[in-house]
Amino acid sequence: MSRLAAVREAVGAAGIGALLLTPGADLRYVTGYDALPLERLTCLVVPAEGEAFIMVPRLEIPAAEHSPAARLGLEFVAWDETDDPYSVVAGRIGQVATIGLAERMWAMHSLRFRSVLPGAEQVLATSVLRGLRTRKSPAEAAALREAGAAIDAVHAQVPQFLKAGRTEREVGRDIAEAILAAGHATVDFVIVASGPNGASPHHELSDRVIQAGEPVVIDIGGQMPSGYCSDSTRVYCVGEPPADFAEYYEVLRRAQDAACEAVRPGVSCESIDAAAREVIAEAGYGDHFIHRTGHGIGLETHEEPYIVAGNTEPLAPGFAFSVEPGIYLSGRHGARIEDILICTEDGGERLNNRPRELVVV
Amino acid sequence: MSRLAAVREAVGAAGIGALLLTPGADLRYVTGYDALPLERLTCLVVPAEGEAFIMVPRLEIPAAEHSPAARLGLEFVAWDETDDPYSVVAGRIGQVATIGLAERMWAMHSLRFRSVLPGAEQVLATSVLRGLRTRKSPAEAAALREAGAAIDAVHAQVPQFLKAGRTEREVGRDIAEAILAAGHATVDFVIVASGPNGASPHHELSDRVIQAGEPVVIDIGGQMPSGYCSDSTRVYCVGEPPADFAEYYEVLRRAQDAACEAVRPGVSCESIDAAAREVIAEAGYGDHFIHRTGHGIGLETHEEPYIVAGNTEPLAPGFAFSVEPGIYLSGRHGARIEDILICTEDGGERLNNRPRELVVV
Numbered sequence: 001m002s003r004l005a006a007v008r009e010a011v012g013a014a015g016i017g018a019l020l021l022t023p024g025a026d027l028r029y030v031t032g033y034d035a036l037p038l039e040r041l042t043c044l045v046v047p048a049e050g051e052a053f054i055m056v057p058r059l060e061i062p063a064a065e066h067s068p069a070a071r072l073g074l075e076f077v078a079w080d081e082t083d084d085p086y087s088v089v090a091g092r093i094g095q096v097a098t099i100g101l102a103e104r105m106w107a108m109h110s111l112r113f114r115s116v117l118p119g120a121e122q123v124l125a126t127s128v129l130r131g132l133r134t135r136k137s138p139a140e141a142a143a144l145r146e147a148g149a150a151i152d153a154v155h156a157q158v159p160q161f162l163k164a165g166r167t168e169r170e171v172g173r174d175i176a177e178a179i180l181a182a183g184h185a186t187v188d189f190v191i192v193a194s195g196p197n198g199a200s201p202h203h204e205l206s207d208r209v210i211q212a213g214e215p216v217v218i219d220i221g222g223q224m225p226s227g228y229c230s231d232s233t234r235v236y237c238v239g240e241p242p243a244d245f246a247e248y249y250e251v252l253r254r255a256q257d258a259a260c261e262a263v264r265p266g267v268s269c270e271s272i273d274a275a276a277r278e279v280i281a282e283a284g285y286g287d288h289f290i291h292r293t294g295h296g297i298g299l300e301t302h303e304e305p306y307i308v309a310g311n312t313e314p315l316a317p318g319f320a321f322s323v324e325p326g327i328y329l330s331g332r333h334g335a336r337i338e339d340i341l342i343c344t345e346d347g348g349e350r351l352n353n354r355p356r357e358l359v360v361v
Numbered sequence: 362m363s364r365l366a367a368v369r370e371a372v373g374a375a376g377i378g379a380l381l382l383t384p385g386a387d388l389r390y391v392t393g394y395d396a397l398p399l400e401r402l403t404c405l406v407v408p409a410e411g412e413a414f415i416m417v418p419r420l421e422i423p424a425a426e427h428s429p430a431a432r433l434g435l436e437f438v439a440w441d442e443t444d445d446p447y448s449v450v451a452g453r454i455g456q457v458a459t460i461g462l463a464e465r466m467w468a469m470h471s472l473r474f475r476s477v478l479p480g481a482e483q484v485l486a487t488s489v490l491r492g493l494r495t496r497k498s499p500a501e502a503a504a505l506r507e508a509g510a511a512i513d514a515v516h517a518q519v520p521q522f523l524k525a526g527r528t529e530r531e532v533g534r535d536i537a538e539a540i541l542a543a544g545h546a547t548v549d550f551v552i553v554a555s556g557p558n559g560a561s562p563h564h565e566l567s568d569r570v571i572q573a574g575e576p577v578v579i580d581i582g583g584q585m586p587s588g589y590c591s592d593s594t595r596v597y598c599v600g601e602p603p604a605d606f607a608e609y610y611e612v613l614r615r616a617q618d619a620a621c622e623a624v625r626p627g628v629s630c631e632s633i634d635a636a637a638r639e640v641i642a643e644a645g646y647g648d649h650f651i652h653r654t655g656h657g658i659g660l661e662t663h664e665e666p667y668i669v670a671g672n673t674e675p676l677a678p679g680f681a682f683s684v685e686p687g688i689y690l691s692g693r694h695g696a697r698i699e700d701i702l703i704c705t706e707d708g709g710e711r712l713n714n715r716p717r718e719l720v721v722v
Contacts, residue, residue, distance in 0.1 A: 036550075036563060039656075039663055059652040062561030062691070081653045082671050105468040111483060122472060177538055187547070189397075200423030202397060291420040292442045295400075302400055310443050330423070 003030050003132070004052060004072050010128045012048040017096020019046040019125050020089070022109055025299035026102040026125055028227055029133055032068025035060065041085045041109060044074075047093050053077050055085045090116035100125035130304050134296060135318035141342050143228035144297070144320050148340055148351030150182040151230035154220060155354045159361040164212040164238045168192040172205040175220055184222030188229065188301055191219035198235075198334035201291055201326055212239045215249075215333045215358070221301055229301045231322055232352040233338035236359045248285055248327050249335050249358050255279035256337040256356065259293055259307075259323045263341055263348025269311040269321075276325040285327045288334075294322035297340055319343040320351075364391050364493070365413060365433050371489045373409040378457020380407040380486050381450070383470055386660035387463040387486055389588055390494055393429025396421065402446045402470060405435075408454050414438050416446045451477035461486035491665050495657060496679035502703050504589035505658070505681050509701055509712030511543040512591035515581060516715045520722040525573040525599045529553040533566040536581055545583030549590065549662055552580035559596075559695035562652055562687055573600045576610075576694045576719070582662055590662045592683055593713040594699035597720045609646055609688050610696050610719050616640035617698040617717065620654055620668075620684045624702055624709030630672040630682075637686040646688045649695075655683035658701055680704040681712075 007030050011019050021027040021044040023035035031054070035042045040057040042064075053075040056064045061078050064070065079085040090113075093099075099120045101110055110122060136144065154175060161174040172190045179187045193203040195214040203217075210216060216238065221231035235249065259276035273293040280289045294307035297320050305313055307321055324338030339352040368391050372380050382388040382405040384396035392415070396403045401418040403425075414436040417425045422439050425431065440446040451474075454460075460481045462471055471483060497505065515536060522535040533551045540548045554564040556575040564578075571577060577599065582592035596610065620637035634654040641650045655668035658681050666674055668682055685699030700713040 039667075057652075059562040063563045063565075066561070066564075066567075081669055101468040101472070103467060103469045106464060107462040107466040107468075107471050107483070108464045108485060108487075110468050110471060111462070111485060114483075122468070122475075124469060124472060126469075173541060176541055180534060180537055200427070201420040202424045203427070204424075206427075291418075306400075308442055 002072065004046070006132060007128065008046055008052065010132070011046055011100070014100070014128045016098045016100045016123065016128060017048055017120065018093045019100040019128060020105070020113060021046070021102045021125060022105045024102055024104045025303065026129055028299055029129070031072060031074070033064060034067070034227060035064070037106070039108060043089065043109070045089055045093060051075065053092070055079060055089060086112040086116045089113070096120050098123055100128055126304070133298060134304050135316060136298060136320050136342065137318070140228065140298065141318065141320070143224065143226040144340065144342065145351050146226070147224045147228045147230035148232070150184060150224065151179070151221060151232045152352055152354050153182045154178045155218070155232060155234050158218055158234070158236060159359060162210070162216060162236055162238060162361050164210055167207050167209050168194055168197070169205045169207055171210070175218070179220060179222045183224065184230065185225045186223045188221045188223055189219070191217065193217040193334070195333055196331055199328040199330050199332060200334070201328065201336065210238055213242065214238055215241055215245055215335060217334060217336055219336065219338065227299045229297055229299070231297055231301055231338065231340060232354070233324055233336045234354055234356070234359060235335045235337065236361055238361055240360065241358060242333070245333055245335070246358065248283070251280060251283040251285060252325060252327050252335050252337055253356055255325045256323060256339070259325065260339065260341060260348050260350060263315065263343055265316055265343060265345065266314050269305050269307050269313050269315065270309050272307045272323065273309055276323065280325060280327060288327045288329060289325055290328060291326065294324050296321045315343045317343055317345050363433065365407070367493060368489065369407055369413065371493070372407055372461070375489050377459045377461045377484065377489060378409055378481065379454045380461040380489060381466070381474060382407070382463045382486060383466045385463055385465045386664065387490055389660055390490070392433060392435070394425060395428070395588060396425070398467070400469060404446070404450065404470070406450055406454060412436065414453070416440060416450060447473040447477045450474070457481050459484055461489055487665070494659060495665050496677060497659060497681050497703065498679070501589065501659065502679065502681070504585065504587040505701065505703065506712050507587070508585045508589050508591035509593070511545055511585065512540070512582060512593045513713055513715050514543045515539045516579070516593060516595050519579055519595070519597060520720060523571070523577060523597055523599060523722050525571055528568050528570050529555055529558070530566045530568055532571070536579070540581060540583045544585065545591065546586045547584045549582045549584055550580070552578065554578040554695070556694055557692055560689040560691050560693060561695070562689065562697065571599055574603065575599055576602055576606055576696060578695060578697055580697065580699065588660045590658055590660070592658055592662055592699065592701060593715070594685060594697045595715055595717070595720060596696045596698065597722055599722055601721065602719060603694070606694055606696070607719065609644070612641060612644040612646060613686060613688050613696050613698055614717055616686045617684060617700070620686065621700065621702060621709050621711060624676065624704055626677055626704060626706065627675050630666050630668050630674050630676065631670050633668045633684065634670055637684070641686060641688060649688045649690060650686055651689060652687065655685050657682045676704045678704055678706050
């Protein structure tokens with residue numbers, strides 16, 4: 001069964017009148033169409049009753065016709081610059097009680113849908129799509145493996161880029177070019193967090209000059225031409241690390257290993273989080289691990305399932321997610337180790353395989 | 362008056378209870394904080410009554426504290442992975458009749474706000490912010506000028522990259538690296554549309570091999586470290602162009618010039634569109650110009666004002682936008698010429714200055 005057919009079936013089963021998918025991972029997952037997210041409405045409409053169709057701005061029609069969506073037998077409904085595409089959608093789907101919106105639909109679109117369909121309750125399409133998107137097919141797993149190998153190839157080059165006296169931004173620029181050269185279609189994020197900046201999990205790049213003896217957290221990722229994403233973190237040290245840093249880094253490494261080893265079908269997402277957290281807490285660093293252990297990954301860098309306390313969903317074969325505990329000492333330094341894993345019948349397969357020891361450059 | 366103070370004043374004047382700005386251009390404009398758009402809620406709340414504050418996931422607090430937002434005297438409200446930040450916002454702003462959402466707020470956030478503030482009508486924050494954001498300050502104009510010069514430097518290198526026998530994707534990869542090397546922080550889009558692909562305005566990259574004698578439309582842009590965006594299109598031809606192409610290219614060049622020359626304060630957005638369209642229609646190509654003439658640009662590549670029929674808004678000094686008419690012959694080839702302009706007291710200042718003649722490489 002095609003993904004579109006599977007989604008249509010799921011829409012009916014969920015009691016939703018129609019799914020409305022604007023450009024983004026949901027649309028790409030269902031149709032293969034990697035449309036530009038723009039102020040002009042592009043929207044796949046999957047009604048529970050009747051045929052699916054896709055609203056496309058006239059100038060995007062050639063791109064849509066060259067996309068995989070053209071092979072699905074979908075009607076393409078072109079609209080011109082001065083038309084109101086929202087009313088066209090409303091007129092076609094009629095009075096429905098509930099519509100499911102793409103998770104990342106912009107307010108500029110969702111509020112227009114509300115005004116033309118005032119009686120329809122808006123819910124997230126995620127309720128319909130998550131069961132499909134979280135279980136990666138063998139082809140999706142292969143695409144994630146390819147992304148993992150590509151970002152590993154970038155980490156292998158980091159020691160050439162990282163030198164005392166360079167700024168984070170200079171190093172980051174080299175890494176961004178290497179991410180593209182390794183086969184990614186886009187650079188999604190480049191975190192080069194030196195010294196005290198390493199204590200900020202989502203620090204990106206600054207003009208700070210990297211000093212000798214400093215740990216540097218490097219968390220990088222991009223999207224492959226397939227649409228699947230990479231995301232991996234390693235910690236480097238420019239010269240010998242501070243003694244206290246080396247000590248907690250080893251705690252972190254054990255915690256990350258423990259969480260990876262806990263992965264297998266049937267185990268809850270929160271128990272993977274707990275496996276990492278226990279090791280860190282036992283060593284006395286619990287207050288310094290200030291985020292969840294991981295996030296799902298696929299056509300988006302962050303997607304379901306989240307590896308976090310409170311998420312009791314059991315892992316199943318095909319689930320792909322990060323395992324990335326961290327320890328952050330505010331004002332001093334920090335560390336995080338991150339691999340992407342796929343849950344298989346036998347346990348967790350790591351898709352990132354660069355050494356996890358601290359890399360002294 | 363600071364931007365935050367100006368926005369607070371505008372919120373009250375617009376009769377809106379509170380503005381809710383998730384990461385994106387609106388948040389960056391008001392606070393300077395270039396936060397990551399993520400599933401975890403980061404949200405600036407500007408109530409009409411009382412003090413503004415910003416909800417920040419605990420792990421983003423260091424990044425937020427290092428951002429320009431930290432100098433605004435805003436309260437940072439940290440939330441932990443298992444908290445419900447939406448309820449915190451609702452509890453603080455109380456019963457309001459209307460809330461204004463960032464234009465690109467994701468449905469996953471806007472629907473949560475709806476559920477915790479069921480009595481509040483959701484409208485777009487644009488109604489409050491557009492009057493501020495469309496009139497670029499001298500500093501913003503300077504940032505756009507810098508972005509324009511950077512993308513011009515990339516276009517200057519295109520003849521080195523573009524050769525018969527290479528694929529669009531290979532050329533695109535070189536261009537992407539050059540966009541970063543020219544000082545952009547990110548590559549936002551790279552369109553290399555050769556031969557018949559040139560007839561698709563938003564074609565991006567394919568594995569099509571570029572042939573001798575083919576026109577190639579190259580439309581590229583990125584975001585500078587300042588946050589301001591570049592966007593410029595030129596047409597190249599690998600060897601001598603087809604005779605009919607050369608003919609309509611000259612029509613296009615006259616149309617683009619006519620629209621640029623029409624720019625001055627007080628003239629409507631739609632009249633700039635009409636100035637380009639008239640030249641193209643008179644030459645008999647009206648049906649082949651299938652999109653509006655332009656879009657505003659600033660912290661976003663596409664923002665207000667749109668240069669389109671029906672937009673009667675008068676231009677004012679500081680308005681920045683593209684002028685980019687195109688002619689597209691389906692199945693054969695196409696062309697578009699695009700410059701960014703700023704409206705000044707005296708007329709339009711072009712921020713892209715590469716030659717507009719067809720470049721034969």
